[in-house]
Amino acid sequence: MFLEALGSAILGLALAWAAAYRLPHRLPARRLVLGTGIAGGLFGAFLTHTTLESVGFLPVMLGAVAVSAASVSLLLRPAGRLSRHSATV
8 A cells, every 4th residue: 555655646746747847838836736746646546546445556556647637737727828809899
């Protein structure tokens, strides 16, 4: 169980670091992104381990990566500025 927690935290950190490295203009502060990735990985491992019980290491890590990616994706901002045009102009 300790290795699952450590592995999921490392995977969440790696995923968040990759997102912060590739999309710095679309994400908030790096500390927030990295913390969200780690927390998402740990929660994903807990959730997967609880629902599937003791299936194995790989399914738990896949669940950790999925929840971590979903958590980090919630921090993304739109790429360009949205221009609002009035319908009467």
